[in-house]
Amino acid sequence: MEEKKDTHPEEVADLCARVAARLIDSITRTAQIASSATPEMQELTAQWIELVGREVLNKVHGQQEVDIEELARSIGITPSSVLSILLALHRRGRTNITHLRCVPGKGTNEDICHCMMEE
Numbered sequence: 001m002e003e004k005k006d007t008h009p010e011e012v013a014d015l016c017a018r019v020a021a022r023l024i025d026s027i028t029r030t031a032q033i034a035s036s037a038t039p040e041m042q043e044l045t046a047q048w049i050e051l052v053g054r055e056v057l058n059k060v061h062g063q064q065e066v067d068i069e070e071l072a073r074s075i076g077i078t079p080s081s082v083l084s085i086l087l088a089l090h091r092r093g094r095t096n097i098t099h100l101r102c103v104p105g106k107g108t109n110e111d112i113c114h115c116m117m118e119e
Helices: 009-035 039-060 068-075 079-091
Strands: none
Touching: 039 068, 039 079, 068 079
16 A cells, blocks of 8 residues: 655645746746847857867867866866867867766756755
8 A cells, every 4th residue: 555655735835935946047047148148148158168168178188088077177167067068069070079978976956056955
């Protein structure tokens, strides 16, 4: 027979409030980015990606394997950003990604603001 879990209304309300806050934060950020996507901002973003992309290429030059976390720390960006830039470089033909090794995650989403995470 199925066990019934005790669900406290306060916990459910708190969880719903957190989910709603994350959604509102995401929608707000998306709207802010979209409203400021002027040609000048798009060019500045492209220049930043090009600049960081060159830094990534300088660090991985001649290496067969790259430690994403170490590379991210050395440049000062997140591992997700390093992966995004490597993918952009791959799509532009500036590097070739041939292998990818994955390990179990830490159970947290690093792209979500830590203020929204449960402790």
